[in-house]
Amino acid sequence: MNSHQYALTCRWTGDRGEGTQSYRAYARDHRIEIDGKPVIEGSSDPAFLGAAERLNPEDLLLASISACHMLWYLHLCAANKLVLRDYVDAASAVMEEAGNGGAFTEAVLQPRCRFDGPVDEALAARLHHDAHERCYIANSVNFPIRVEPVIVSGGRA
Known part of the structure; x- marks a missing residue:
């Protein structure tokens, strides 16, 4: 290891x-x-009481989840000969305060993935599942992360 x-x-x-x-x-x-x-x-x-124009730990955690998933997805697309041309994730998360602390209760990734030409949409969607399973950050947190991809072939808007 x-x-x-x-x-x-x-x-x-x-x-x-x-x-x-x-x-x-x-x-x-x-x-x-x-x-x-x-x-x-x-x-x-x-x-x-933080500064709105600066990144905060919550922003950075969500960004880490989104980026890790994306990087694994890019790798899996290349390994499976799927030519991804555009990837934009509209990620969100919920954090609940409780007592003197709190925790994230969920995150949702909504990547929009555009491919060259026709694409096997079932494979493209399955690779999101595989990326989630391999993501170091997703494997390190104790709250659910949902992945809701949109797969677009190059010929469609």
Whole structure:
């Protein structure tokens, strides 16, 4: 079995001069730094006093689910000689607050996949199932992820 290591620095940048003296005294701003990659300017969700223009952990989790599924799907299409030309996922998720925490309760991926020429739609749909089964992120979370693909042959809009 292969093992892969990941490392980053998450640096809080939201001290407004009072530190964390109170819940409203500090900004939730932070930077996610990974050697050799663009810095991600993060915050919390605006519902938790974060900056709306910055990415938050919930955004990043959903993005990770969507991107992981897409990358596996691209791989499986290539391996099965399906020529995918366009892939756009309208992903969504629900997070429920509970007590002093909360959790994601579901995510829905709605990838629209356009192929060159006629395509075996049953195979194209099955590969979404296979991609979901192989996705590292999907295999790491404890909430359901539904995949509702739309398969489009090149000759159709």
